[in-house]
Amino acid sequence: MILSIGEILADMIGEKIDGVTTFKAFCGGAPFNLAVNAKQSGSKVGFVGR
Numbered sequence: 001m002i003l004s005i006g007e008i009l010a011d012m013i014g015e016k017i018d019g020v021t022t023f024k025a026f027c028g029g030a031p032f033n034l035a036v037n038a039k040q041s042g043s044k045v046g047f048v049g050r
Helices: 030-040
Strands: 002-006 009-017 020-028 045-049
Touching: 002 030, 020 030, 030 045
Parallel strands: 002 045
Antiparallel strands: 009 020
C-alpha cells in the first residue's frame, strides 16, 4: 500500500475565449496527484491530509 501524506490544493486553470478569461478549479498538489496516479495504476492507496 502507498500512503500519501500532504495537502490537496486547488489548481486554477485559465482560458481566454472571445476576450473573456474564465477559470476552472481542479484538485492538485503533489501528494494528491501521486495518490491519484498510483491508484489509476492499480496500487492500493491511502491519503492523509487536511
